[in-house]
Amino acid sequence: MEIKNPKYKNQGIHVMASIFTVDKGIVKVLLIKRKNNPFKDMWALTGGALYNDEDLEEGLRREIFEKTGIKDIDLRLCDVFGKKDRSPVMRMVAISYIGIIDSNKVKILTDTLKTSNAEWFALDEIPSLAYDHNEIIDKSVKYLKEKILNTDMLKALYPNGFTIPEIQKIYEVILEKELDRRNFRKKLLNLNLIYATGEEINFVGRKKAKLYKFKEGIENKDIFKK
Amino acid sequence: MEIKNPKYKNQGIHVMASIFTVDKGIVKVLLIKRKNNPFKDMWALTGGALYNDEDLEEGLRREIFEKTGIKDIDLRLCDVFGKKDRSPVMRMVAISYIGIIDSNKVKILTDTLKTSNAEWFALDEIPSLAYDHNEIIDKSVKYLKEKILNTDMLKALYPNGFTIPEIQKIYEVILEKELDRRNFRKKLLNLNLIYATGEEINFVGRKKAKLYKFKEGIENKDIFKK
């Protein structure tokens, strides 16, 4: 069906992802540098316009792969951004997702058809971005803080298991607050959310630590009170 | 900008609302009967296609008003439905919201430009609906159950105040479980979420009960554990 009514004409959907990592104790988000207009040469979130023949996550995964080379990533719906003037070109509504990956395990493309660079930015060093992407990131960070409290999304950082002090640091840097070691351990173990693999890992200058993994199929566990 | 690439051509945005009420102890949702194709003569959720010159909630409020006559309603973003084939006409992504109103205080339009009827349906009597609206309602009901636990959205039912046993009934029918009277009262009062207006209300055959109101500007209070 061809749309005649100008009230509806030329609308589109952006699917956007705030892709986070935690690198050396710093929370970072992946940004790409745009090669084309609008917002040519500005930094932006990963994502783009949805095709007609794709479901939302499918389109977002295609965009992420095309612009960064990242293939495997868990995505969670975060919010919707639909202000009428958010795109200077035509009416676009953005559906935003969040994801988290281990930046050391992926090679990010820095030159693609539509991007001239890609970089991890610490949250306090994010430049002025294309579209309303600064606003999207703000919301995504809030959502990330909530989601690590009641889902197992951090498992993406530790496919091979983690030690409890290790993952505690991740919680602390994302939540921006310190947690008591003893209570953290008790809580995490009591939740029936993780299990000991039996292996131990040994960092230089430290005592051996046990390796744990998240169990499969866990969702919506309240890990910590706000 | 005119879109040439058929991959993006003719996309649109649906803004949809699951409007709930609680009537005589039954949770109901407002449905409208469509006058036009597609899905002519089928029941559907309130909502429709977003215009280019409207923000999301603005467009949804217009749709709600046009199709039901309802003016004042609090809306909360619920979910996004974007399967590529969810509309038979063209590619439409639906942004769904929930709201709750007192059905006794509004007069619902039963005949408009686009609707031939409007009715409140108990949740277990919902017919097969247009588009993916059954799926949207399922998700909306889940979301409603969550949201009454940590927001003050039920205040919409009681603009003039409520008694504690009264609102407890609302919680019970929405959550589909009984709550202990004494603990309910304690919890609600301890939350610092409501205040006594000083008035009392008297139902026939009952003891006088104190009237309470929700405080202003309250969000994200955990009212009850799941």
Added chain:
DNA sequence: GCAAAAGTGTTAGGAGTACACCCATGC
């Protein structure tokens, strides 16, 4: 030996749950 980090236990307070009794109203 010493510093750094892993691992464990105990206790007090608060929130949640379960439960029993009294009071006001209308018949």
Added chain:
DNA sequence: GCATGGGTGTACTCCTAACACTTTTGC
């Protein structure tokens, strides 16, 4: 008086928060 429903108190349990000591490791 009696049925119905409003209003209150108490004890038990569990979770959380605060906090101290021991062990392993590399230097």
